[in-house]
Amino acid sequence: MESDAQWPTTIFTKTLTERISSSRVLCVGAGGIGCELLKTLVCSGFQNIELIDLDTIETSNLNRQFLFRKHHVGQSKARIAAQVIKSIKPSAKIVAHHANVKEPQFDLDFFKQFDLVLNGLDNLEARRHVNRLCMAAERPLIESGTAGYVGQVSVHIKGRTECFECSPKPTPKTYPICTLRNTPDKPIHCIVWSKDLLFMRLLGRPDDVTDLDEGSSKAEGSSSVMSAEGQAVLEAEEVAKEDLSTFLRKEGEEPLAYAVRIFEKVYKEDMDHLIGMEELWKKRAPPKSLLLASLLPDIESELKGALKESKPGATACKILGLNNSNQKWEARDNARVFLCSLAMFVSQRSAEVGSMIFDKDDDLAVELVISASNLRSICYDIPVQSLFDGKGMAGNIIHAIATTNAIISGLIVVEALKILSGSLSALRSTFLFEHKKAGNALIRGNMPEPPKPGCMSCGQAQLHLRLDTGTTTLSYLIEKIIKKRLAVCVPMLQCGEFFYEEGEGLEEDEVEMYQGLLGRSLNKLPGGGLHNGSILSVKDEFQHFNLELIISHVSDLEPEDAPEGFILEGAIPVAKSGMEATAAASTTTKASGDSNLPANAARLPAAPAEDEDEDAVVIIVDETAASSSAAAASTRSNKEMDEGALPATSIMTPSSSVAVGSALKRSREQVVEPVASSADKGKLKKWKHLAGDNPDEAIDLS
Ligand SMILES: Nc1ncnc2c1ncn2[C@@H]1O[C@H](COP(=O)(O)OP(=O)(O)OP(=O)(O)O)[C@@H](O)[C@H]1O
Ligand SMILES: [Zn+2]
Numbered sequence: 078m079e080s081d082a083q084w085p086t087t088i089f090t091k092t093l094t095e096r097i098s099s100s101r102v103l104c105v106g107a108g109g110i111g112c113e114l115l116k117t118l119v120c121s122g123f124q125n126i127e128l129i130d131l132d133t134i135e136t137s138n139l140n141r142q143f144l145f146r147k148h149h150v151g152q153s154k155a156r157i158a159a160q161v162i163k164s165i166k167p168s169a170k171i172v173a174h175h176a177n178v179k180e181p182q183f184d185l186d187f188f189k190q191f192d193l194v195l196n197g198l199d200n201l202e203a204r205r206h207v208n209r210l211c212m213a214a215e216r217p218l219i220e221s222g223t224a225g226y227v228g229q230v231s232v233h234i235k236g237r238t239e240c241f242e243c244s245p246k247p248t249p250k251t252y253p254i255c256t257l258r259n260t261p262d263k264p265i266h267c268i269v270w271s272k273d274l275l276f277m278r279l280l281g282r283p284d285d286v287t288d289l290d291e292g293s294s295k296a297e298g299s300s301s302v303m304s305a306e307g308q309a310v311l312e313a314e315e316v317a318k319e320d321l322s323t324f325l326r327k328e329g330e331e332p333l334a335y336a337v338r339i340f341e342k343v344y345k346e347d348m349d350h351l352i353g354m355e356e357l358w359k360k361r362a363p364p365k366s367l368l369l370a371s372l373l374p375d376i377e378s379e380l381k382g383a384l385k386e387s388k389p390g391a392t393a394c395k396i397l398g399l400n401n402s403n404q405k406w407e408a409r410d411n412a413r414v415f416l417c418s419l420a421m422f423v424s425q426r427s428a429e430v431g432s433m434i435f436d437k438d439d440d441l442a443v444e445l446v447i448s449a450s451n452l453r454s455i456c457y458d459i460p461v462q463s464l465f466d467g468k469g470m471a472g473n474i475i476h477a478i479a480t481t482n483a484i485i486s487g488l489i490v491v492e493a494l495k496i497l498s499g500s501l502s503a504l505r506s507t508f509l510f511e512h513k514k515a516g517n518a519l520i521r522g523n524m525p526e527p528p529k530p531g532c533m534s535c536g537q538a539q540l541h542l543r544l545d546t547g548t549t550t551l552s553y554l555i556e557k558i559i560k561k562r563l564a565v566c567v568p569m570l571q572c573g574e575f576f577y578e579e580g581e582g583l584e585e586d587e588v589e590m591y592q593g594l595l596g597r598s599l600n601k602l603p604g605g606g607l608h609n610g611s612i613l614s615v616k617d618e619f620q621h622f623n624l625e626l627i628i629s630h631v632s633d634l635e636p637e638d639a640p641e642g643f644i645l646e647g648a649i650p651v652a653k654s655g656m657e658a659t660a661a662a663s664t665t666t667k668a669s670g671d672s673n674l675p676a677n678a679a680r681l682p683a684a685p686a687e688d689e690d691e692d693a694v695v696i697i698v699d700e701t702a703a704s705s706s707a708a709a710a711s712t713r714s715n716k717e718m719d720e721g722a723l724p725a726t727s728i729m730t731p732s733s734s735v736a737v738g739s740a741l742k743r744s745r746e747q748v749v750e751p752v753a754s755s756a757d758k759g760k761l762k763k764w765k766h767l768a769g770d771n772p773d774e775a776i777d778l779s
Pocket of ligand 2: 239240241242243244528529532533534535536
């Protein structure tokens with residue numbers, strides 16, 4: 078295709094066309110949004126694109142990530158996306174990086190090579206990391222996210238607009254550990270327990286299994302005032318800790334006998350033990366334990382034959398004939414699925430036992446987790462979930478719709494064109510959402526907010542951290558607060574004479590010395606420790622990030638207020654998720670491959686008020702089209718909401734929804750240029766603001 082580079086000249090001015098083809102663009106993420114974005118970029122004339130994605134293609138991606146085909150499964154998303162795009166547009170130069178954007182090779186100099194950075198990510202940590210590098214490199218960042226039919230695009234330019242971290246982002250919901258372990262009262266509590274605690278104890282890495290133990294956040298030998306109920310909880314936890322080895326299969330133990338033993342331990346013995354802790358049941362009804370013999374009087378004949386005939390790759394539901402994933406199983410069927418799935422893991426997938434992490438795309442794992450969670454729900458008289466619904470909650474799944482990704486990608490490119498043409502006053506934060514009453518999809522634009530001086534990323538921030546300095550360890554502060562909550566990659570900490578750092582280039586004895594500090598409580602650190610009023614400086618030289626944490630010592634934080642044992646206040650994500658389902662991955666989320674991190678819970682924009690003036694919005698799909706596009710749209714049934722936890726790709730925030738709400742009330746001139754309707758009406762002059770060059774507004778990208 079010799080002339081492919083000429084496609085867009087019919088729409089854009091010569092100058093803009095030249096800028097588009099000479100600009101260098103970095104795309105981060107080659108998933109649902111990334112695939113659409115790449116296609117729209119090259120179709121708009123972009124020629125120099127670098128693409129980063131850490132993941133490989135899965136079958137479940139194929140329904141919406143249209144650059145990928147079945148024979149690509151298992152291969153690098155970034156490389157295949159680049160290869161396929163090049164076959165569509167051979168003149169495009171696409172460099173693919175099969176890597177995590179947080180790797181040190183993608184440093185400030187790397188980011189400085191680009192004129193634009195476009196994110197198509199699915200988790201908050203990676204988004205925040207890219208934001209920090211874009212702010213430091215002074216490169217415009219266009220952020221995006223989708224969740225079902227809604228989506229959002231925002232533009233971040235240092236010194237001109239707010240950065241991605243200027244507004245609070247919802248943090249994934251977490252639950253008090255004692256609720257999960259001893260006193261659940263909602264289905265999600267049982268699902269999180271099953272996925273993060275039981276599953277990890279049965280099949281996970283030994284290092285990971287204590288993730289939910291309250292004791293892991295406490296310094297050795299610490300003591301604190303505790304209620305009688307709290308004491309009972311601790312006692313219950315101690316019992317659970319002692320019993321860890323009983324979760325493992327004994328040598329020579331038959332798979333089914335092992336599964337039966339685990340059932341009896343978890344749903345009979347442990348439950349009876351808990352029931353015996355009267356302090357716990359003063360204000361609530363005690364659970365009941367389950368008797369396997371009465372649920373399945375003849376286990377051997379019921380299950381042994383089915384297990385024997387099961388072939389590798391089969392699932393418990395398949396061999397038991399439970400084919401309707403929307404059915405809510407009775408206790409008996411939950412027990413059958415639990416026993417079979419666990420027996421199948423140890424007999425057919427023994428090599429993975431001891432190193433697994435729950436994966437929503439692993440059917441056998443989902444069956445084990447949901448049946449186990451339902452059995453616990455039955456003990457506590459909580460409604461059970463169907464496999465389909467339970468999987469959605471466990472995997473933080475939200476349907477992803479290819480059409481939404483395509484619209485959002487188009488809107489990303491529209492903002493990119495405004496930047497390249499120097500039309501910065503035309504930049505908008507754009508929201509795609511549903512008009513509930515009219516059944517239409519609507520696009521709204523807001524003027525981007527100015528930078529917030531107190532932002533921890535682009536401003537000078539001081540955050541307040543309230544925790545118990547006597548019981549919180551340095552390791553907990555670093556892992557759960559500084560790395561996980563503040564998204565710092567390579568922390569450097571200082572407070573008076575206390576200094577701590579990580580990263581390459583340290584001498585062996587330094588590493589040893591710093592590691593020796595990790596188990597200490599904060600008040601016992603060198604230089605007198607961290608106390609009420611201490612100011613801890615936190616730096617990440619790689620991210621060019623620094624802030625101050627003002628420590629307040631509080632010894633009696635209520636688990637309801639601070640389920641993770643601390644409260645962070647200031648210019649940080651403090652907003653709470655409005656979506657329970659987003660929480661499922663919340664308590665555990667390992668800072669691993671990131672895609673299983675809770676990204677950021679979404680509070681999606683509200684539908685417009687009934688009396689809303691519809692001229693003020695762009696209606697891009699009418700009711701008929703909406704239903705046909707819904708039918709055509711590929712949905713993913715197993716979408717993880719970020720990480721872990723978020724609606725995977727969404728970056729919606731409560732403030733976004735407020736912003737949308739207020740945009741609805743604003744006058745028409747605030748509304749985004751009706752780019753979507755311009756093509757329909759053939760009014761190319763609507764594109765004027767994209768084509769015009771405004772030297773006063775242009776940002777220096779040199
Ligand atoms: N730190 C990171 N570095 C590079 N790429 C990342 C990083 N974090 C996430 N990604 C990529 O961002 C993309 C987000 O795309 P999307 O939300 O469609 O998720 P997905 O993983 O493809 O879908 P699903 O979650 O349903 O399997 C993914 O391809 C993911 O690998
Ligand atoms: Zn900021």
